[in-house]
Amino acid sequence: MMADTSKKISELRQDLVCGDWVVIAVGRGKRPHAFSGAPATFEEPREMCPFENFSGSDAPQPVLQSGSVSVIPNKFPAFAKGVCRVFSKEGPYTFADGVGIHEVFVLKDHARYIPELSLEEMSDLIRAYRDRYKTVSREECIAYVLIFHNHGREAGASIAHPHSQLVAMPVIPPDVARSVEGSKRYFREHGKCVHCEMVQYELVSKKRLVDENEKFVAFTPFASKIAFETRIFPKVHQSVFEMLEDGDVTLLAEILQRSVARLKKGLNDPAYNFFIHTAPVGDVSRYDHYHWHIEILPKTSVWAGVEIGTGIEISAIMPEEAAEFLRNITV
Amino acid sequence: MMADTSKKISELRQDLVCGDWVVIAVGRGKRPHAFSGAPATFEEPREMCPFENFSGSDAPQPVLQSGSVSVIPNKFPAFAKGVCRVFSKEGPYTFADGVGIHEVFVLKDHARYIPELSLEEMSDLIRAYRDRYKTVSREECIAYVLIFHNHGREAGASIAHPHSQLVAMPVIPPDVARSVEGSKRYFREHGKCVHCEMVQYELVSKKRLVDENEKFVAFTPFASKIAFETRIFPKVHQSVFEMLEDGDVTLLAEILQRSVARLKKGLNDPAYNFFIHTAPVGDVSRYDHYHWHIEILPKTSVWAGVEIGTGIEISAIMPEEAAEFLRNITV
Numbered sequence: 001m002m003a004d005t006s007k008k009i010s011e012l013r014q015d016l017v018c019g020d021w022v023v024i025a026v027g028r029g030k031r032p033h034a035f036s037g038a039p040a041t042f043e044e045p046r047e048m049c050p051f052e053n054f055s056g057s058d059a060p061q062p063v064l065q066s067g068s069v070s071v072i073p074n075k076f077p078a079f080a081k082g083v084c085r086v087f088s089k090e091g092p093y094t095f096a097d098g099v100g101i102h103e104v105f106v107l108k109d110h111a112r113y114i115p116e117l118s119l120e121e122m123s124d125l126i127r128a129y130r131d132r133y134k135t136v137s138r139e140e141c142i143a144y145v146l147i148f149h150n151h152g153r154e155a156g157a158s159i160a161h162p163h164s165q166l167v168a169m170p171v172i173p174p175d176v177a178r179s180v181e182g183s184k185r186y187f188r189e190h191g192k193c194v195h196c197e198m199v200q201y202e203l204v205s206k207k208r209l210v211d212e213n214e215k216f217v218a219f220t221p222f223a224s225k226i227a228f229e230t231r232i233f234p235k236v237h238q239s240v241f242e243m244l245e246d247g248d249v250t251l252l253a254e255i256l257q258r259s260v261a262r263l264k265k266g267l268n269d270p271a272y273n274f275f276i277h278t279a280p281v282g283d284v285s286r287y288d289h290y291h292w293h294i295e296i297l298p299k300t301s302v303w304a305g306v307e308i309g310t311g312i313e314i315s316a317i318m319p320e321e322a323a324e325f326l327r328n329i330t331v
Numbered sequence: 332m333m334a335d336t337s338k339k340i341s342e343l344r345q346d347l348v349c350g351d352w353v354v355i356a357v358g359r360g361k362r363p364h365a366f367s368g369a370p371a372t373f374e375e376p377r378e379m380c381p382f383e384n385f386s387g388s389d390a391p392q393p394v395l396q397s398g399s400v401s402v403i404p405n406k407f408p409a410f411a412k413g414v415c416r417v418f419s420k421e422g423p424y425t426f427a428d429g430v431g432i433h434e435v436f437v438l439k440d441h442a443r444y445i446p447e448l449s450l451e452e453m454s455d456l457i458r459a460y461r462d463r464y465k466t467v468s469r470e471e472c473i474a475y476v477l478i479f480h481n482h483g484r485e486a487g488a489s490i491a492h493p494h495s496q497l498v499a500m501p502v503i504p505p506d507v508a509r510s511v512e513g514s515k516r517y518f519r520e521h522g523k524c525v526h527c528e529m530v531q532y533e534l535v536s537k538k539r540l541v542d543e544n545e546k547f548v549a550f551t552p553f554a555s556k557i558a559f560e561t562r563i564f565p566k567v568h569q570s571v572f573e574m575l576e577d578g579d580v581t582l583l584a585e586i587l588q589r590s591v592a593r594l595k596k597g598l599n600d601p602a603y604n605f606f607i608h609t610a611p612v613g614d615v616s617r618y619d620h621y622h623w624h625i626e627i628l629p630k631t632s633v634w635a636g637v638e639i640g641t642g643i644e645i646s647a648i649m650p651e652e653a654a655e656f657l658r659n660i661t662v
Contacts, residue, residue, distance in 0.1 A: 009411040010429025012502060020505035023429055025409050078356050078637070078645045080340040091532040093553045098341025098354055148636030156635020165637065171343060173641030174351035201422040222424045275640030297639055304487020305479030306409070306496065308628060309606030310504030314409045 010314070013223040017182040017194050022223045023314050030316045032266065032325040035227060035300040040152025040271035041113065044160035050075070051106045051161040064132055067124030068108040071132055074165065077102035084141030084170050099141050101168040103132060106161065113151065113162050115261035115331070122253035125164065129276065130249070132166055134242045137281045142168045144176060144280050147241075151260075152271025154299045172280050179277060180290055187289035195291030198222075199233050208323040210262070215248050216255045220319040220326070227301060227317045228267065230259050230326065232294040241278035241292040256294060261331040263298050271299040341645075344554040348513040348525050353554045354645050361647045363597065363656040366558060366631040371483025371602035372444065375491035381406070382437045382492040395463055398455030399439040402463055405496065408433035415472030415501050430472050432499040434463060437492065444482065444493050446592035446662070453584040456495065460607070461580070463497055465573045468612045473499045475507060475611050478572075482591075483602025485630045503611045510608060511621055518620035526622030529553075530564050539654040541593070546579050547586045551650040551657070558632060558648045559598065561590050561657065563625040572609035572623045587625060592662040594629050602630040 010025045046052050060072040079100030087096045105128050107117070114122065129147050137145050149164040150157040172180070186194035202208055202219045210230055211218040218232045232255055238244070244252065256274070263270055274296040279287030307313050341356045377383050391403040410431025418427045436459050438448070445453065460478050468476050480495040481488040503511070517525035533539055533550045541561055542549040549563045563586055569575070575583065587605070594601055605627040610618030638644050 008428060009413075010409055012427045012429050012500075014425040016423055018505070021502045023409060023500075025429070078341055078354060082340075090553070091536060092347055092528050094345045096343045097339060098343050098356070146637060146640050148640050150635045154633060156633045156638070167637055169343075169354075169641075171352045173643050174349070175640070175642035197423050205422060222421070273636035273639050275636050277640070295640070302485060302487045304481045305604035305606050306477060306498055307487070308604050309477050309479050309506070309608070309626070310500075311506035312504050 011318075015182075015221075015223040015225075016198060017186070018178045019182060020223070021312060022225055023312055024224075024318055025314045025316050026318065032228075032317065032322065035270075035298075035317070036268035037270065037300075039269035040154060040299075041269055042153060042160050043111070046110050049110055049161050050159060051104075051163060052110055063103065064128060064135075066128035066131060068121045069124045069128045070106045070108075071128055071166075072104050072106060074102040074104050079167055079169055096170070099170050101136050101139065101142070101166070103136070103166045105129070105132075105164040105166070107163060110161050113264075114149075114257055115264050117257065119250060119253060119257070122257045123250045126244075126249050126253045126256070129164070129166075130242055130244050133278075136166060136168045137242065139168065141170045142281050143170050144168070144172050145278075146173070146176075146275060148273060148275035150271075150273050152269075152299070155271035155273045157271075176277060176280065180280065180287065183289045183291070193237055193289055193291050195233060195293065196237050199235060199291075203235070207320045210323050210326045211255055211258055213251050213255055215251045218255055218259050220323040222319060224315060224319040224322070225313050226297045227313075227315045228263065228298050228322045228326065229319075230263075230296045232256060232259060232296070233291060234293075237291055239279045239287050239290045239292065240284060241276050243292075256296075258331050259296055259326075262326045262329045263296070265331060266326060266329045267298060267300065273297050273299075342649075346513075346552075346554040346556075347529060348517065349509045350513060351554075352643060353556055354643055355555075355649055356645045356647050357649065363559075363648065363653065366601075366629075366648070367599035368601065368631075370600035371485060371630075372600055373484060373491050374442070377441050380441055380492045381490060382435075382494060383441055394434065395459060395466075397459035397462060399452045400455045400459045401437045401439075402459055402497075403435050403437060405433040405435050410498055410500055427501070430501050432467050432470060432473070432497070434467070434497045436460070436463075436495040436497070438494060441492050444595075445480075445588055446595050448588065450581060450584060450588070453588045454581045457575075457580050457584045457587070460495070460497075461573055461575050464609075467497060467499045468573065470499065472501045473612050474501050475499070475503050476609070477504070477507075477606060479604060479606035481602075481604050483600075483630070486602035486604045488602075507608060507611065511611065511618065514620045514622070524568055524620055524622050526564060526624065527568050530566060530622075534566070538651045541654050541657045542586055542589055544582050544586055546582045549586055549590050551654040553650060555646060555650040555653070556644050557628045558644075558646045559594065559629050559653045559657065560650075561594075561627040563587060563590060563627070564622060565624075568622055570610045570618050570621045570623065571615060572607050574623075587627075589662050590627055590657075593657045593660045594627070596662060597657060597660045598629060598631065604628050604630075
């Protein structure tokens, strides 16, 4: 018997990695274009830009120059070097200093964003991500390194000049811990990597496929937490991002840039975040079951009480429909 | 030796219930008033309001009238009645119909918000929450009932007329599952309720206390996930919200209304959400270790890549400073 989708109000889908449920509200179904808002790109005069005028005694010393990308310390860091692993108590509670590292990847041009970069410039950025990851993850105290990018004020970008960031922290953040734990459990129960399982299924099913090349695949997750969420995985198992080989940098640059460009073109330049989820720092063999990937999350809706109270977004578009829409955008 | 707070960049604090870490970025410390933005209250003509004109054949049938509050079915539900516990597979994935209930608590007046209600009207609302909770949680298929309130567009309110909502769903949502699991673990390890532990400590320490009365206490959590986050707990252990006694309705109404009014007065009417976290539906003895409470979360910042990629907000105010600020607001 065919499912009577005309009467279906919503669908619950279980995340294969962490076991969480998401809700796709079919009954509220919107057409893809209904998710477009005002463009997220904002202008800031070049003479006001903190990333344009690096001369003078106040100028930050780049910690890395990767072609067109300069990496500098964050002027207002969330984490900074210090004495690590000193845990203090207040009554029943535990706290510690926020020891770590916070850096900024500054793109060369003040107003040329990721979709407008040359493939070489985009590759410079990926190479900078990987090289700083390698260096920073070997520092004392570091349990996790997160590399991320914010576009638009609604996604938390406070400076218009295109840039990415790296935070290295002394604890494993909760969302990563749950993902790592889930993939470990899956490996124990099924004897294989849960992410490889998804990658292989998505490549065959093609229902949620957005893009692929020789080494990488981009798809909308079956249990998408956000409308138009896109994830990029290496096709072959690789637990830590720093294992990315020189020869694959350009292929990753290409698929990431194209995925971002699709959102920009299809949804009228939405604000978005992307970040790299990789295994925690430390003995690689402990995290063999993990599979690094990039998550791209456009801001197409506002989280209300139901989302904040449950951790579940009531998403108004099916991941299959989102994938078809994105796949058909020519970039 | 005194801690050298002048050099401290940030503090990591561990949530006593779920074990997650949060980050308080002291180095970016802002004064409380710096969190104020434009007022969140928005106007909608009364003649356009879907909650103002209940006559005609299209009028929703209230499922409950609690004094000044009408409870009606949500016209665009995220969950609706259906056949429950039918799980289907697509490849490695699991999904199910979104079976459940979605209702709206409509306040009588089009433009009188929670801080402006009389104590009697506010009590009507609390009583309606509890009475619908009782009825709905006894329906088939229901694993969890979330009651929540959105104020302002940035908090997801799409209709200006003040209203709250109830969603009853067939799965336990991830954030609740983790909180329940954490309190169970704490009970196993320490032989007591983790929330009672916090309540007792906060009442004595007073550092994060915002308000209290005979039966309830409001404080900013030690590991606040959001700036100015406020939680309200019954002082005496109670696992499920529906155990709220008639005699305590007014005391809860009073402290919730005052907590919301403090945010409005102190932070220039921010958008906010509040919701009730209670034990899942079912055999109460299974969730004895849980302690229901209300979380009030103002929207004072935008979540960026670092928050979305980690699940940790880089909060720019110490919970102790937020509590002092809120405590000193006369409402």
